[in-house]
Amino acid sequence: MGARMAGARLVGGTAVARAAAIGVALALSFGALGAVPASAAGTGPLDGVWRMDGYGTLVTVAGGSLRTYDTTRVSCLPGAVTARQVGSPGAHGATRYGEGPVASMTFTPEGRRHAVLALDDAAGVRRLERLPALPERCRQSVDAGPLAVFDRFWATFAENYPFFAAKGIDWQAVRARYRPLVTPDTPDAQLQQILIDMIRPLDDAHTALVHQGRTVYFGLRPGTRVPTTDLRARAAANVARQLVAPARTFGQGKLVVGELPGRLGYLRVDSFDGYAAGDSFQEQTAELDRALDALLPHDATAGADPLRGLVIDVRLNGGGSDALGLRIASRLTDRAYTAYRKVARNDPDDPTRFTRPQPITVRPSTAPRWTGPVALLTSGSSVSAAETFTQALMGRAPRVTRIGENTQGVFSDVLFRPLGNDPEGKDWAVFLPNEKYLDARGRTFDGPGIPPRLRAPVFTEEDLAHGRDSALTLARQVLTTS
Structure with a gap:
């Protein structure tokens, strides 16, 4: 399980620093519930001990509480994720867990021996099998030497x-x-x-x-430009020079909607997280929908859409939730298609062994959509969920024109692993990836990132100093001549 138990991901330097500075409790800030009794002989269909396929994670359920354990060949430590049941089980025993009244995941049994865990803010599900009991080493005291x-x-x-x-x-x-x-x-x-x-x-x-x-x-790929407050301000000012009217902001300033000359829409997404003050994923999606509704008015589906094209800008996007990126993609298509396939390492001794590929699908939204030309602006500061969003648009028809630079080259959900005796990692903890996101040909873009179709300078000092935005200007040219 990764940041926010998998879906929302740490990105770039500042986001990692911010998360870790508060004790890295973003691995689901469900609060400290204490140790959860682990017994295979529980009172409900989910009570007992479960082993996740991949991820080195055990999950225990007992008395309406859920907790994780992080395992390796040499250790088993209480994980950072604890949650309580929210409401009563639904169809097929599906049970919601989260913090207080806010649920963040659904745990569903599949017979007596298997189960599926779905995280609200993640793409795909995790599959688990039942164990007879919690391994003895998980009950031992933690050596923090x-x-x-x-x-x-x-x-x-x-x-x-x-x-x-x-x-x-x-x-x-x-x-x-x-x-x-x-x-x-x-x-x-x-x-x-x-x-x-x-x-x-x-x-x-x-x-x-x-x-x-x-x-x-x-870590960062060599040569990466870490977005500073000053860079963001200067870049936003140069974009604003090309808009025909002041932009509208949503999502606590992380979503910007504007209009470019020639009836071109503009959407800047600076993060796939942090759109609302609380941690509720439902609040995040509601705020994203507000921004998309402002960009794509309701008469769009009636054939009166005023747009001629759409520019989406994720050049300074540090990442977040894959699910929010897929939600935007669902507003840009009238047919279902595969965004990517996910696999995770699931053999501690064999680095070539992975879980069965899990296809992640973009499905058309019932809300107003734009199915015309799209240009997507990317850079080396497009990280993590910004990259899975970019990958999700590669299967769209008509084809999206990517402009700018290669993305950063990190796609996996992020595992958060305490290494000492504090489950929140306040003594020692580490972040790392364990998944691959595959395209239709089975390739991964980890490392070099996703390349643009058209290369253009991105926020160079020369452009910034002269009030230019070369990549945005090229996007306008592409869309107005298509």
Whole structure:
């Protein structure tokens, strides 16, 4: 399970830093419920112990409470995710869990031995099988010494990370080099640097190390430009120069709707998260729908749509929920199609073994839609959910014209793994990916990212200084001549 238990993802530097600075409780901030009794002989069809296919996760259900355990070959620690049942079970025993009255996931039994877990803000589901009992090592006290932390850190990557071969990293050799440097008396500062040195060569924006509630390292592809407040302000000002009227903002400023000359719509999505003050995914989708309704008026489906084309801008988008990206894609099509297929590593000893590919489908929305020409602006600062959104539009017809630069190259939901004795990771914790998002040919874009069809400068210093936006200008030219 990853950030927000999988769906919403950490991205870029600032988002990781912000999340980890508050103790990385975004792995579902369901509150501390204490230990959940784990017994296979429960009172309901879901009560007992479940093992997730992939993800190194166990789930226990008892007395209306759910909790996770993070496992490797050498450890089993209480996970950061705890939740309580919300309401009564529905059809087929489907049970909602979350914090207080707000549910965030549905757990559904499939017979006595199998179950499915669906997260509101994630694409796809997780499949689980029943275990007879919680493994004994999950009940033992946690060793938080330097050697134990190192071993959990190394094993977590060894059993979950899918890209060692693609990046030319021999993880066994990494252990052989660094394990002798750690002793029972290794100071925290020295251990921290060792762990950073181990994962730095991955250059992976979905990797991060947390120590004492603070992000001390996050990966990025070399040459990545991290969006600063100043860059965002200057970029927004240059976009505004091309709009025919002041833009409208939604989602706490993360969604911008405007109009470009020639009856072109403009939608800027700076995040796929944080649209509402609360954590409710329903509030997030409602605010996104408000922005899309402003962009696509209700007469659009009656043949009177004033748009000639649409520009969508995710150049400074740090990511978030795949489900929100799919929701936008559903407003851009009149036919169902496969966005991508997801797989996750599910064999700790064999990095070539993955779960069965799970197709993720874009289905036409019943709300007003735009099915005409679309140009999508991307950059190296288009990260995570911004990239799965980009990938989801690759199967659209008519074809979307991608303009700008390659995206960052990280797609997986993010696993959050405490490494010490604090389930929220306030002593030691790590983030890492464990999934691949496959296109129709079985390829993944992890690493290099998704390339544009038309390459254009993105917020260069020269463009910013002269009030230009070369990529947006090219998008307008493409749409007005198509």
